[in-house]
Amino acid sequence: MRDALFYLDRDSDLNLQTQIRQKLVDGITSGAFPPNTRLPSSRKLAQQLNVSRNTVVAVYQELVADGYIVSRQRSGIFVGDALPDSKVAGRVTDEVDKTAQLLVWRNRIKHERISESEAHDLPNWSNYPFPFIDGKFDASLFPLAEWREASKLALSVAAVEEWSTGSVDADDAMLVHEIRTKFLTRRGIQAGPDEVLVTLGTQNSLYLISQLLADRTTTVGIEEPGNFRLRRLLEDRGARIRPQPVDENGLRVDRGLAGCDWVYVTPSHQVPTAVAMPGKRRRALVAAAAKHDFLIVEDDYECELNYDARPEPAIHSMDADGRVIYVAELAKVLAPGLRLGFIVANAALIRQARNLRRTLSSSPPLNNQRVAAYFLSLGYYDAMMMRLSKVLRRRRLELRDALSNMRGVPLRISPEVGGTTYWVKAPKQFNVDYFVQEAAQHGVLLEPVAQYYSNTQRAENCFRMGVTSIPQDRIVRGVKRLVELIRYLVRGQVEHLDSAAGVWLRGSDLLQAMSGATVYYEEVYGTLCTIELHPDGSMSGRMSSDSNDCDEGTWRVEGDRFLRRWNRWNYATESAYYIVLDDERIKYFNEDRQIVDSARIELAD
Numbered sequence: 001m002r003d004a005l006f007y008l009d010r011d012s013d014l015n016l017q018t019q020i021r022q023k024l025v026d027g028i029t030s031g032a033f034p035p036n037t038r039l040p041s042s043r044k045l046a047q048q049l050n051v052s053r054n055t056v057v058a059v060y061q062e063l064v065a066d067g068y069i070v071s072r073q074r075s076g077i078f079v080g081d082a083l084p085d086s087k088v089a090g091r092v093t094d095e096v097d098k099t100a101q102l103l104v105w106r107n108r109i110k111h112e113r114i115s116e117s118e119a120h121d122l123p124n125w126s127n128y129p130f131p132f133i134d135g136k137f138d139a140s141l142f143p144l145a146e147w148r149e150a151s152k153l154a155l156s157v158a159a160v161e162e163w164s165t166g167s168v169d170a171d172d173a174m175l176v177h178e179i180r181t182k183f184l185t186r187r188g189i190q191a192g193p194d195e196v197l198v199t200l201g202t203q204n205s206l207y208l209i210s211q212l213l214a215d216r217t218t219t220v221g222i223e224e225p226g227n228f229r230l231r232r233l234l235e236d237r238g239a240r241i242r243p244q245p246v247d248e249n250g251l252r253v254d255r256g257l258a259g260c261d262w263v264y265v266t267p268s269h270q271v272p273t274a275v276a277m278p279g280k281r282r283r284a285l286v287a288a289a290a291k292h293d294f295l296i297v298e299d300d301y302e303c304e305l306n307y308d309a310r311p312e313p314a315i316h317s318m319d320a321d322g323r324v325i326y327v328a329e330l331a332k333v334l335a336p337g338l339r340l341g342f343i344v345a346n347a348a349l350i351r352q353a354r355n356l357r358r359t360l361s362s363s364p365p366l367n368n369q370r371v372a373a374y375f376l377s378l379g380y381y382d383a384m385m386m387r388l389s390k391v392l393r394r395r396r397l398e399l400r401d402a403l404s405n406m407r408g409v410p411l412r413i414s415p416e417v418g419g420t421t422y423w424v425k426a427p428k429q430f431n432v433d434y435f436v437q438e439a440a441q442h443g444v445l446l447e448p449v450a451q452y453y454s455n456t457q458r459a460e461n462c463f464r465m466g467v468t469s470i471p472q473d474r475i476v477r478g479v480k481r482l483v484e485l486i487r488y489l490v491r492g493q494v495e496h497l498d499s500a501a502g503v504w505l506r507g508s509d510l511l512q513a514m515s516g517a518t519v520y521y522e523e524v525y526g527t528l529c530t531i532e533l534h535p536d537g538s539m540s541g542r543m544s545s546d547s548n549d550c551d552e553g554t555w556r557v558e559g560d561r562f563l564r565r566w567n568r569w570n571y572a573t574e575s576a577y578y579i580v581l582d583d584e585r586i587k588y589f590n591e592d593r594q595i596v597d598s599a600r601i602e603l604a605d
Contacts, residue, residue: 125469162370188317196350201339215238230264259292271452325344338372395470409486411524424462510562538552586599
């Protein structure tokens with residue numbers, strides 16, 4: 001046998017003992033170390049690998065106990081000959097006819113699936129420097145130490161005896177208890193154990209519901225824009241889909257809901273626009289369900305990430321007739337390592353959903369359920385969500401401010417209500433699909449929104465930006481790169497200084513016009529900002545939505561350019577613009593002489 005049996009990775013997260021065991025098991029099972037092959041003594045292997053002899057002895061003892069190797073007195077350590085030989089000797093067919101295989105499979109697949117070309121489905125998304133995509137989480141957000149502690153408890157002898165002997169149909173009783181007492185009560189929901197079913201996440205929940213409640217005779221109201229994955233499930237069932245418009249308060253409650261058998265809604269943070277449904281409209285939806293006799297499927301997406309207001313209670317908590325089916329999942333930061341969700345509904349529906357689940361995959365792994373139960377019971381989940389709320393809010397505000405201060409074209413974003421995404425509206429002439437593709441080539445991942453519409457021709461000219469996957473210190477740099485790309489792509493398409501409508505203010509005319517003027521500027525998120533340019537070269541600004549959000553700064557005229565610097569806003573960096581006065585509007589042009597924004601202005605008397 002060679003002196004160097006194998007090599008160890010000193011930088012690996014696995015300890016040396018685990019690495020040695022893996023290498024030996026791989027060599028034995030692959031045939032590299034055939035049965036009855038003599039292995040080095042523990043002393044010799046320790047010298048070869050430059051590790052403690054005790055480490056090798058511990059590995060050899062484990063492998064002897066498991067039957068991989070045997071210790072023969074006075075002879076040494078040998079690969080065991082009792083392991084099953086499951087390898088087939090050689091290939092039965094030497095040649096593979098790919099054409100013949102295609103003919104065999106032609107027309108055999110009855111239901112083809114078209115692969116989704118979404119940026120956030122890229123397996124290598126984390127390799128991009130600026131991934132502004134939703135549903136993925138950078139590693140810094142995962143509660144590693146707490147999860148390890150919960151995992152250790154779930155693998156104790158007593159815990160294993162409990163969850164390993166359960167029924168294939170039953171969920172872990174401890175997890176169901178924790179969901180009922182810790183998660184649901186915060187949403188105002190009271191539910192018995194027979195009214196809760198654990199699932200493999202929200203999509204799995206919606207699959208079970210669509211299988212039970214939708215067929216060719218069913219009409220389902222769904223938000224427009226809305227959850228395209230549910231729409232595909234309903235199409236599979238042949239259901240009639242009725243798109244229902246979404247406004248700044250979420251799903252509209254009007255006559256369009258009459259005639260529906262059930263209605264799907266995401267009230268906490270509407271998918272994909274992130275707007276929140278206020279309590280008044282939630283109550284109106286419950287009243288409409290009773291009046292028109294339809295069910296409500298409430299997907300409580302990101303219900304725990306509400307930054308600026310007391311969260312509204314779940315629609316399920318307002319329901320006295322048992323019409324609401326509540327769907328939620330544990331925070332996505334725990335996925336894909338743990339993807340657990342749950343359905344809360346009338347016991348009759350839960351019983352049928354459990355029966356259907358049995359035909360598919362039985363219950364989600366009970367060991368994972370028990371880990372999640374301990375994670376909840378020890379308060380780790382609540383602590384994680386408090387930390388996440390702080391971190392993600394800071395990231396979202398950083399993105400909001402970056403978009404507001406670094407615009408390449410006029411943009412608008414959804415209101416500040418919480419969640420982890422912004423719905424970014426671009427000018428009508430802006431080709432969003434091409435822009436998203438080009439941004440990816442420059443290392444910036446964005447999400448197009450056409451797929452959220454039942455009719456892509458009606459899709460808004462928008463893209464979606466999220467903050468769960470990008471650390472805060474990269475956000476400004478990512479937006480800066482995005483703006484540079486925007487400016488490049490819109491050259492020749494936007495108003496240019498040399499041909500702009502209005503009067504180009506220069507030199508003394510610019511100084512005279514700006515001195516003492518008041519500018520009313522709308523931020524990308526819709527808030528009005530009032531800026532006063534004082535004759536002494538100072539300036540002050542305040543946000544109409546928050547009397548405490550004020551700042552001071554300075555302004556000056558240099559040649560034909562207007563320059564300003566805030567003490568805090570706009571990252572306290574100096575900005576320079578060419579200015580055009582067009583009636584009561586002031587237009588800002590960048591160094592490339594492209595328009596980047598406009599505002600209303602009141603000149604001094």
